[in-house]
Amino acid sequence: MNFRRREVRAIESIPRLSLVAFIDIVLFLLLYLMLAGTLAPPESRLAVGLERPSPATGKAPPLSPIKLRVDRSGERLSYHIGQREVEGREAVVVALTQVPKDGGVIVTGGEGTIVADIAASMQAAKDAGFTRVSYAPGK
């Protein structure tokens, strides 16, 4: 009797799962998800407060905030710091660097301005060293 041969045949008949296709799919998924994840760009943020009327108290008012207004005329942007007109964003940063920063800065947007203009003004204030930047919604 030949028992050995029958035993070998029994082992060979066990179905074995091929890992090749499985690994292919997993690696494809991995590559896809890695690329898809990289496509989501990192973002940054500008911290903003909303201008609120100061409550009427008996105390002396704190240092008044600087008012920065941006206006758009077609493709041209113009900035006003208080009553003074400033030409160009770099000039705004320079001008804001020279003023006291304790009162913060309030940004407003004129007629026809877009979010990019407001963001540029806020960024200019941050670049000049202001930590308190507020936004006053237009009427």
Add this chain to the structure above:
Amino acid sequence: MKFNRHQPMPEAGFDITSMIDVVLLLTIFFMMSSQFSKVVQRSLDLPKEVGDAADKPIDAEVAVVVDLEKDGRLSVGGRVYELDRLAAVVAADHQKVAATGQVLDVVIRADRATATTHLSRLVSALSAEGVTEWRLATSGERASSGGER
């Protein structure tokens, strides 16, 4: 003597068990993180500004991310809201987070070409509900000299 000449030689190979473990772990990680980024981020052309130097990442537990599109449409987590409804939802979140002693982090992701009037309407409505601090999302890259066009 009788030798078994047809006995196959054992194949030289390497153990792929650990590799499969690592690959599956990475796959699950990327699947999860991609899902999160899909929930938080919507494809918007954000203002091209660097942002705050002291910017902190968004903590999803205490944050609400409001998307403001060019046409003034508002959405949170991909769901579109009317302004009044959105303000009420944010106010509810604001109170819920305040009850835990924390402050709700409101992040506004506005398309850079959105008219300022839409942004003003949104922040005024939020202000009426007691939310006066927010953050404006930017792309994190520096705009060209002289501001954006």
